[in-house]
Amino acid sequence: MQMEAMMHTAFYVRPIMKVVGIIACICLASACGAPSSNASKSEPQADGASSSRSTGGNDGVTSAAPGQKLAGNMNDYIDQLLTWASKDEKPILERAKKNGGLSASDYEKAWSDYKSCMVSRGYKPFELIKWPNGVYEMPSHMVGTQKQEEKYAEDYHECYGKKIMAIDTLYTAQVGNPSLYADQTEGVADCLKRSGAVSMDFSISTFKSEIGSGKYSQFDIQDPKVRACFAANDWHMGLQSDPYAQLW
Template sequence: MRSSKQNPINSRNSNRSLTRRATVMVCAAMLSVGLCGCTTSSDGTDSDDGLGGAKLASSLQAYATQLLEADNGSMDTEQRDILQRVAETGEVSVSDYEAAWQRYQTCVVDKGYNRPQLLTYSNGIHQANSETMTAEQAADLTYAEKMAKDYDACMIAHVDGINALYMAQVANPNLYANHDEGAVDCLRRGGLVPKSYTLEDYREDQDKMAHKSDGKDPETGLDMDNPDVLACMAANGYMFTHP
């Protein structure tokens, strides 16, 4: 299993990029964000847990409302209806989450591709595994671009908003806008790292994993054999795919 880091969501218009573009092999690996300096909490004071505290929204309800307002008409009716319920109740149901991913898979098949396989983590989070292209398909730039566009359209229409909300619900309840902060918070709350494990530690560990040269897993503060560690990371912007 290999991984690539997704950029954090910092604005309404980038919320839809949460999981897409890593679904097909033609997409480029995203760069890790750089280290930041002194962080502050949402009220402007220094955070005593080392996390900045900048938030996606004030609540899951507000986050859902924000996603609805940012939609330019690309979401299907089912997804908008689910987001409206979350805006009212503050909760994404498992059944709604699963149904959204099923609609995504059906959408991809309807566009002429194989049914996407989903990676599922211990917290229930799904990620779409990358589609394998033939050598001929990979050499055809027009085909590759169309494939990426089709997958992207299916993700936007059926999954992106619901997925963003569900990931926050299960692994980023403080709604940290920076995915690295959300991951560290998740790891600490789950007892998967010491309370002293910092944002800088996490970013250094990511850098080690991204730049291993001998094919062996580097020594880090993260137990990558623990499925709950992978689940925290996956729900906070880290994309894992099978080689």
Template sequence: MSEQQQDILRRALDHDGVIPRSDYDAAWNRYQDCVVAKGYTKPVVEEFVDGLRSPLWHATSEGWSEEQHEKFIEDNGNCKQLEYLYVDEIYRANLGNPNQYTDMDTAVVDCLRRKNLVSNQYTLTQFKQEDAQYNDVATKNFTTDRYDERGEAASKFSFDLNDPATVTCFIANGKDYYFREDTSPIWSPLNTPTP
């Protein structure tokens, strides 16, 4: 872990574990610089509400040798751990899971309750039922030209899936797949043309 990432974590200890957005952004920028210094292009991921960045990058490795792919995975992982990983985890937890639930669905329900997006009577069981209905519609629509996970599928939730506070609850708890669009940025680390 870099000294800069350690400094952010030390400062957070002095402020009830809170990492300000400026430190989160600085850690992200150092991670990007690290990857560029290793010979790749600047990492690109989806950025959501509250500055949260998707933990999943859509990197294209078409045409790479196995050695190139393995080296990229290692280099990217090393940069992430060195500059950004721990800051990212704590920043997410502060926004969406301050009670440190290990079950992400429980963390989402807790976050929705804390942000008054659902009533205190809203249960994990209810969330799982609504989520199953969402997935049924999204899956059905995916196989047609009516793919519309934000419209018809989203209506299966009893809360507004598109509310910025809801987005934070989902993204902070690793559920960014609900918000992926066909327009999500594709990162081409070796600057090869995207398909």
């Protein structure tokens, strides 16, 4: 997907348990290229040149009936996560349940361990993106050869999927979706209201309309507080100005 001299936003979702494959694509311009399920995207740079960057995620957002919840409360949600969490994550989740939530220090350590895991597998050191709400995400990266990308997918699964995914899922829900809305549009809209990025009468229908049209009159899509709400609801975007990782 390539649009010369045009700022664009591609939304994608981390491959977590609750994600379904509904593709969404949103632009910061009057037109949007056709969405693609391929994680590799060709994005225009400031000078109009393009370079390939890989998000490492799956395109798509979750959709559910209005008001539907992922669980009755956060403890029930932790119990769900415990059914598929890795053996190393389970003690941390159990401690979070006992203490009334996952601590920021446990979350920070999880992402530090992820970075160490990836670097130990041969990737160049990189910086994670950290949003104002404390949520981390892996930056997109310059696309490598087919062999490099296949290895990256395997290593990402080993370092993220098998080691910190349940921890990340819990913490992002705590800060970005404490009401545990199953529909990501509800989760993001609620987060935007709680953060003060939009007025309290901001409606789901208005949010969906703005997302669909790509014309944002109710919020600034580049505001870090707005980006933080999307990231905390597993709905990730890539802006032209975002940093990217040089992994090889």
